[in-house]
Amino acid sequence: MYVKVARPVVGIEEEEAVIQVLRSGWYTSGPSVKEFEQAYAEYIGTKHAAGVSSGTSAIYLTLQALGVGEGDEVIVPALTFFSTASAVLRVGATPIFADIDQDTYCIDYNSICEKMTDETKAVIPVHFYGGMCDMDRIMRLAKQESLLVVEDAAQAHGAEYRGKKAGSFGKAGTWSFFATKNMTTSEESGMVTSDNEDLINMVKVLRSHGMVDRNTHQYLGFNDRMGEISAAIGLVQLGKLDHLNSIRKQNSEYLRERLSDIPWLRIPPIGKHVKHVYFWCPVEVDEQKLGMNTLTLRKTLGESGVETRHRYVEPLYKQPILEQFKHLHDYSKDCLPVAERVAGKMLGLPNHPLLTQEKLDYIIETIKNITSKN
Numbered sequence: 001m002y003v004k005v006a007r008p009v010v011g012i013e014e015e016e017a018v019i020q021v022l023r024s025g026w027y028t029s030g031p032s033v034k035e036f037e038q039a040y041a042e043y044i045g046t047k048h049a050a051g052v053s054s055g056t057s058a059i060y061l062t063l064q065a066l067g068v069g070e071g072d073e074v075i076v077p078a079l080t081f082f083s084t085a086s087a088v089l090r091v092g093a094t095p096i097f098a099d100i101d102q103d104t105y106c107i108d109y110n111s112i113c114e115k116m117t118d119e120t121k122a123v124i125p126v127h128f129y130g131g132m133c134d135m136d137r138i139m140r141l142a143k144q145e146s147l148l149v150v151e152d153a154a155q156a157h158g159a160e161y162r163g164k165k166a167g168s169f170g171k172a173g174t175w176s177f178f179a180t181k182n183m184t185t186s187e188e189s190g191m192v193t194s195d196n197e198d199l200i201n202m203v204k205v206l207r208s209h210g211m212v213d214r215n216t217h218q219y220l221g222f223n224d225r226m227g228e229i230s231a232a233i234g235l236v237q238l239g240k241l242d243h244l245n246s247i248r249k250q251n252s253e254y255l256r257e258r259l260s261d262i263p264w265l266r267i268p269p270i271g272k273h274v275k276h277v278y279f280w281c282p283v284e285v286d287e288q289k290l291g292m293n294t295l296t297l298r299k300t301l302g303e304s305g306v307e308t309r310h311r312y313v314e315p316l317y318k319q320p321i322l323e324q325f326k327h328l329h330d331y332s333k334d335c336l337p338v339a340e341r342v343a344g345k346m347l348g349l350p351n352h353p354l355l356t357q358e359k360l361d362y363i364i365e366t367i368k369n370i371t372s373k374n
């Protein structure tokens, strides 16, 4: 048996949608993109949305549209996908890393407060692994301090905090439809959601060469558009999202329950007031109790046919590229205790909607066998 950690769930409806676009002859941003933007905004509960070329471009276009740039500091979590930070660098601003919460692994509110300076312009809470950040406190702080909040919701399609969806709290929410996310457009693409029409219009100008009309390049923009095929697939996937999320939840809860008594596995609790959508089913390995490092464990599981994710293995401030930005901030001096503890010890278990009961039980059995050997 081999259990893959992630599989996109696409079927005949997506195939038909693609064929329709191919036959229509209209491939670049057109009617499907508009329709997907409207449907996505409606689903998230914002007034507007803009389809873009990736989750990464969604972040940097939003920052650029908000006027975040040189001299501004933007607080981001130390453990996330790197583009949360690289998007900040891309607009010329300085990413400042905050620690993560020791329970939920989302950005830690107290650490955000500690990292605030007069230069802090924005904060990017990342709704990690399908959970959500402490939005009550983050939004209150943002209001007090006039901070811009851009939610990186690339891992949280459909997640909720007190019944309100990820991507509808801040100035904007940014989304990725990369193949392994909770929903995909199969091709690379992303989205920006916001209640602010001016912001969304600016993102739409920036995504298309900074053009305000056919012949006038008013801003420095490049080509970050979403294509019609992406949008057509996205529309179908959006219709399936709640159902797919509910299976992810079932699968994840099944694994969490049955693995909860393993002494060397820490199963992170779900944050307060959060409806989790389990982009990952994360577990943290206590290497000392296990007597094995996470890498070896992952290899052993893989050899037994259980694929796992192993990310993010270092706090982001250790990425080599940041050496080139030491004139902005000396990242080599950063050291955040929870990020240091968790980095490299997180495994994501397979929890995608195509898992069978047999496979779920096989994952549990395989992990339990490891326990008994040590």
Ligand SMILES: *Cc1c(COP(=O)(O)O)cnc(C)c1O
Binding pocket: 054, 055, 056, 057, 080, 081, 083, 084, 126, 152, 154, 155, 175, 176, 177, 178, 188, 189, 190
């Ligand atoms: C996937 C992801 C991104 C980047 O999205 P792409 O579409 O791959 O550019 C950004 N932030 C987080 C937290 C992600 O998980």
